[in-house]
Amino acid sequence: MLIKKALLQRTLGLLCLYFIALLPFKGYSQEARSIADFDKDWHFHLGDVNDGQTTSLNDASWRLLNLPHDWSIEGKFSKDNPATPEGGALPGGIGWYRKTFTVPASSKNKLVYIDFDGVYQKSDVWVNGHHLGFRPNGYISFRYELTPYLNFGGKNTIAVKVDNSVQPNSRWYSGSGIYRNVWLVTTNKTAIDHWGTYVTTPQVDEKSAKVNFEIKIRNAEGQKLSLKTVIENQTGEVVSEGSLDDVVPSKDSSVIAKQVFTVENPVLWSVERPYLYRVITKVLVNSKIVDEYTTPLGIRYFNFDADKGFSLNGKPLKILGVCDHHDLGSLGAAVNTRALERQLQILKAMGCNGIRTSHNPPAPELLDLCDKMGFIVMDEAFDCWEWEKVKYDYHLYFKEWHKRDLEDQILRDRNHPSVIIWSIGNEIPQQGDSTALRIAPELAGIVHSLDTTRPITTANDRPDTSNKIIKSGAIDLVGYNYHEFDYAKFHARYPGKKFIATETTSGLETRGHYDMPSDSIRVWPSRYDKPFTDGNKDNSVSAYDNVRPAWGSTHEATWKVMKKYDFLSGMFIWTGFDYLGEPTPYSWPSRSSYFGIVDLAGFPKDIYYMYQSEWTNTPVLHILPHWNWTPGKTVDVWAFYNHADEVELFLNGKSLGVKKKTGDDLHVMWRVKYEPGTLKAVSRKDGKVVLTREIHTAGKPAKIELIADRKNIKADGKDLSFITVKILDKDGNLVPDADNLVNFEINGSAFIAGVDNGDEVNHDSFKVNYRKAFNGLALAIVQTKAKAGNITFTATSKGLQPANIVLQAK
Ligand code: GAL
Numbered sequence: 001m002l003i004k005k006a007l008l009q010r011t012l013g014l015l016c017l018y019f020i021a022l023l024p025f026k027g028y029s030q031e032a033r034s035i036a037d038f039d040k041d042w043h044f045h046l047g048d049v050n051d052g053q054t055t056s057l058n059d060a061s062w063r064l065l066n067l068p069h070d071w072s073i074e075g076k077f078s079k080d081n082p083a084t085p086e087g088g089a090l091p092g093g094i095g096w097y098r099k100t101f102t103v104p105a106s107s108k109n110k111l112v113y114i115d116f117d118g119v120y121q122k123s124d125v126w127v128n129g130h131h132l133g134f135r136p137n138g139y140i141s142f143r144y145e146l147t148p149y150l151n152f153g154g155k156n157t158i159a160v161k162v163d164n165s166v167q168p169n170s171r172w173y174s175g176s177g178i179y180r181n182v183w184l185v186t187t188n189k190t191a192i193d194h195w196g197t198y199v200t201t202p203q204v205d206e207k208s209a210k211v212n213f214e215i216k217i218r219n220a221e222g223q224k225l226s227l228k229t230v231i232e233n234q235t236g237e238v239v240s241e242g243s244l245d246d247v248v249p250s251k252d253s254s255v256i257a258k259q260v261f262t263v264e265n266p267v268l269w270s271v272e273r274p275y276l277y278r279v280i281t282k283v284l285v286n287s288k289i290v291d292e293y294t295t296p297l298g299i300r301y302f303n304f305d306a307d308k309g310f311s312l313n314g315k316p317l318k319i320l321g322v323c324d325h326h327d328l329g330s331l332g333a334a335v336n337t338r339a340l341e342r343q344l345q346i347l348k349a350m351g352c353n354g355i356r357t358s359h360n361p362p363a364p365e366l367l368d369l370c371d372k373m374g375f376i377v378m379d380e381a382f383d384c385w386e387w388e389k390v391k392y393d394y395h396l397y398f399k400e401w402h403k404r405d406l407e408d409q410i411l412r413d414r415n416h417p418s419v420i421i422w423s424i425g426n427e428i429p430q431q432g433d434s435t436a437l438r439i440a441p442e443l444a445g446i447v448h449s450l451d452t453t454r455p456i457t458t459a460n461d462r463p464d465t466s467n468k469i470i471k472s473g474a475i476d477l478v479g480y481n482y483h484e485f486d487y488a489k490f491h492a493r494y495p496g497k498k499f500i501a502t503e504t505t506s507g508l509e510t511r512g513h514y515d516m517p518s519d520s521i522r523v524w525p526s527r528y529d530k531p532f533t534d535g536n537k538d539n540s541v542s543a544y545d546n547v548r549p550a551w552g553s554t555h556e557a558t559w560k561v562m563k564k565y566d567f568l569s570g571m572f573i574w575t576g577f578d579y580l581g582e583p584t585p586y587s588w589p590s591r592s593s594y595f596g597i598v599d600l601a602g603f604p605k606d607i608y609y610m611y612q613s614e615w616t617n618t619p620v621l622h623i624l625p626h627w628n629w630t631p632g633k634t635v636d637v638w639a640f641y642n643h644a645d646e647v648e649l650f651l652n653g654k655s656l657g658v659k660k661k662t663g664d665d666l667h668v669m670w671r672v673k674y675e676p677g678t679l680k681a682v683s684r685k686d687g688k689v690v691l692t693r694e695i696h697t698a699g700k701p702a703k704i705e706l707i708a709d710r711k712n713i714k715a716d717g718k719d720l721s722f723i724t725v726k727i728l729d730k731d732g733n734l735v736p737d738a739d740n741l742v743n744f745e746i747n748g749s750a751f752i753a754g755v756d757n758g759d760e761v762n763h764d765s766f767k768v769n770y771r772k773a774f775n776g777l778a779l780a781i782v783q784t785k786a787k788a789g790n791i792t793f794t795a796t797s798k799g800l801q802p803a804n805i806v807l808q809a810k
Pocket of ligand 1: 426427461481503506549552574582
């Protein structure tokens with residue numbers, strides 16, 4: 001039975017229908033909308049081209065490639081590249097992309113759009129020589145309509161000019177090109193608009209959830225419509241449904257229909273069980289389906305409380321998050337879903353439950369994965385407003401574009417259950433200026449006009465009461481970058497306000513490098529200082545969590561404060577992964593960051609296990625450093641552990657004593673006179689052994705070991721296998737300082753998409769088939785071509801026993 005509840009006229013003049021219905025409908029299989037992967041077979045030319053958009057231009061000699069593509073990552077590192085080492089020391093420039101395609105004559109009555117998930121930066125797009133638009137923001141997703149300019153049944157040409165030549169324009173590595181996916185979307189003339197649905201869950205408890213759903217429809221032909229919507233659970237069962245008939249047509253895209261659903265006994269979306277429903281909407285004209293559209297739905301509720309902190313579905317939950325930039329190490333900025341998923345899996349295993357998309361809108365695939373894998377996302381918009389941070393950054397475009405860019409971000413991302421916080425800016429230089437009193441409320445107004453279900457924050461490096469953004473009253477959560485020594489004073493400073501640590505820590509480490517003594521903290525005074533002359537000659541940084549910048553703190557010191565107070569709702573550590581650019585505390589020859597808990601290749605640094613011991617239920621016993629030193633040297637041995645009362649350390653069978661964490665300790669330490677042999681740690685609870693770990697002094701490099709993260713991969717041309725390359729001695733011990741050059745060879749339908757070793761100073765290309773090991777490890781990333789079959793991956797190195805591994809692409 002159909003029950004029409006109300007028909008309301010919106011003040012905006014939009015038609016708004018409010019409706020609940022319980023009409024069963026099934027059996028429609030007609031496909032009304034096509035979303036085609038448009039990544040294949042683009043021609044690319046690095047450098048500017050006169051009239052590169054001209055249809056008649058012969059681009060046959062241009063390089064043929066598939067998107068996503070980042071041309072910077074293919075370039076050579078140089079301190080003279082205009083991006084500077086802060087921007088990753090790789091080249092920028094101008095690039096052109098062209099693609100020819102046909103649209104069937106049968107699509108003549110359709111609407112055709114091209115969707116770009118992100119182009120860095122300043123893109124101009126033409127179809128058949130017609131200019132569609134310019135978009136300066138390198139991180140925003142955008143759409144152009146192609147319909148009026150297409151040759152239906154004939155050949156069409158898309159041309160894209162990407163201009164990343166004016167640099168520096170970023171404080172980190174940006175990449176260059178069409179580095180995210182592109183889609184060709186075809187719909188009927190009456191169809192759901194771009195980002196045209198909005199789902200919210202205003203009332204949720206264990207028994208029932210109310211689901212509000214808004215649909216914006218482009219009704220170009222002014223037809224009379226019906227809407228049929230179902231909510232399906234994860235197994236495809238319909239758990240709620242509703243219809244809306246006689247939607248009054250409007251020729252523009254302003255029909256907004258509202259439906260309200262009830263889901264009984266909902267499975268709530270949480271970080272432990274990220275349960276997803278799907279809202280599937282069909283638009284019908286004269287009982288014929290003209291559009292079908294799927295919106296993800298996670299049913300959850302959350303709260304930020306000034307005293308108790310964050311809670312999800314009524315249960316207190318500290319947000320244990322990390323900040324990350326968008327690059328994927330040796331893959332550069334070119335987005336790859338598997339590479340993102342691997343990063344999230346590594347973080348999840350550490351106990352991390354939050355991601356801050358610093359400092360820009362992320363790839364849509366990241367949010368899809370966060371929905372599926374259970375991460376709380378702080379979705380960030382800007383790193384600057386009207387004032388510059390680096391000379392040619394977004395401040396040049398802010399005035400003209402901020403409204404459009406921010407609106408597009410919110411419209412694109414607001415249906416993701418993982419998105420819990422909007423951030424409208426990171427360390428905005430105008431924090432201290434009265435212009436913030438105007439801009440912050442304006443930005444918050446833009447966000448709230450499109451979504452009122454999530455709080456807004458800014459990441460403030462000056463969170464004191466002189467901060468004009470906070471003073472403006474526009475933000476819901478007071479975001480602190482660093483200043484953990486000030487956390488305890490928060491409520492005295494901001495009575496009744498809600499806290500979030502938008503950015504913390506900035507500990508510095510090189511994986512596998514250790515300087516003694518481990519318990520003296522080194523502070524790098526300022527990012528604006530000249531490169532450090534008192535650092536290590538090879539630009540390495542000790543991995544004992546004892547090196548920090550002046551504005552940050554060590555991992556342990558920060559976490560100790562964080563865990564102490566409930567009102568500290570959560571934190572986002574700078575950073576989960578190392579990233580290209582910002583090589584603080586050094587500069588050239590370093591070209592990537594030292595801030596990651598995990599290195600650029602995806603190998604965890606030791607501090608990863610401190611978090612794992614604190615943030616998960618996984619039994620942990622991790623000891624550091626390696627056991628290859630000069631005899632007689634004093635070496636500090638640390639252990640991170642949980643699920644135990646004590647750890648005993650043995651050197652060559654002789655006990656070096658039992659240690660227990662006391663007070664707020666997060667590790668135990670022994671100061672040991674080094675002698676080669678076996679270091680063994682045993683953790684015990686109530687006298688019973690929990691875990692045992694051994695490290696042996698390694699001999700000379702003798703062989704290679706290969707470990708693939710996945711041996712079965714999809715033959716879809718995009719899937720990846722990450723192969724860890726270990727240099728071992730003859731007894732199978734990792735050689736902790738091995739730097740052997742390893743050559744890779746592939747037999748089968750695949751190629752090497754990137755190689756790395758996590759070394760911040762290495763200037764070899766990421767796009768070759770060899771890599772030196774760094775502190776014993778290297779990485780090769782194998783990408784399938786779109787063909788099934790076996791792939792044999794072989795690694796050889798002079799003087800070492802080679803290794804191979806067989807992958808299956810299906
Ligand atoms: C913060 C900034 C980050 C990064 C970090 C390095 O102040 O927000 O983008 O630069 O410092 O410690």
